[in-house]
Amino acid sequence: TVRSESKIMVKIPAGIDNKDVLRVSGYGDSGVHGGGPGDLLVLVSVMSNKIFKRIGDDVESSIKVQYPHLVFGCQISIKNIDESHELLNIPAGCQVSEQIRIKNKGFKRLKSRGSGDFVIKIMCNVPKKLSEKAKVALKQYSDEIEDSASEKNSDGLLSGFFKKLF
Numbered sequence: 001t002v003r004s005e006s007k008i009m010v011k012i013p014a015g016i017d018n019k020d021v022l023r024v025s026g027y028g029d030s031g032v033h034g035g036g037p038g039d040l041l042v043l044v045s046v047m048s049n050k051i052f053k054r055i056g057d058d059v060e061s062s063i064k065v066q067y068p069h070l071v072f073g074c075q076i077s078i079k080n081i082d083e084s085h086e087l088l089n090i091p092a093g094c095q096v097s098e099q100i101r102i103k104n105k106g107f108k109r110l111k112s113r114g115s116g117d118f119v120i121k122i123m124c125n126v127p128k129k130l131s132e133k134a135k136v137a138l139k140q141y142s143d144e145i146e147d148s149a150s151e152k153n154s155d156g157l158l159s160g161f162f163k164k165l166f
Contacts, residue, residue: 010042015057015108015115018046052081057116059106063088064125070094080105080118088120096124 010024021041028038046054053060059081065074073092077085086102094100099121106116130138 008040012044013108013110015110016044016046017054017107017110018044020044020110049081054107055119057107057109058119059116060119060121062121062123064123065090066125070096070122070124078120086118090122094122096122098122 008024008027010022021043024040024042026037027040030037051061063076063078065076069090071092073094074090076088076090078088080086086105088100090100099119102118104115105118108115
């Protein structure tokens with residue numbers, strides 16, 4: 001048996017996932033009794049990414065925004081896994097850990113048409129340091145929501161919790 005080494009180019013289709021197997025016809029071992037060569041099977045290994053996570057055909061990521069952006073809503077440009085920029089519309093009143101989907105901006109589907117979604121988890125960036133002006137404004141806001149919570153909640157749990165913060 002004569003063995004030789006050669007390099008071949010293998011086209012990796014868009015949407016391929018970790019542990020998928022590609023079949024390359026005619027590049028395997030020689031067949032028995034003088035038969036033609038078999039197929040080469042290529043096991044695909046996809047590197048992980050710190051920012052993006054793949055769930056099926058969807059791409060997941062997260063973004064930290066300031067509290068006022070959650071309250072009032074905003075538009076933010078966010079980078080997708082292919083380096084393109086997507087416009088993310090964060091609605092007013094958005095909650096922490098809420099997920100926003102951008103349709104058809106995920107991985108291409110291998111065995112059907114279309115693409116998965118780009119799913120962004122919304123997180124809140126809580127500042128470690130505040131200016132005196134910001135502290136006063138936040139304290140006033142805290143007092144205001146504490147007063148309205150006390151009117152609605154007679155057991156005092158909510159207002160007692162906010163008093164412990166300051």
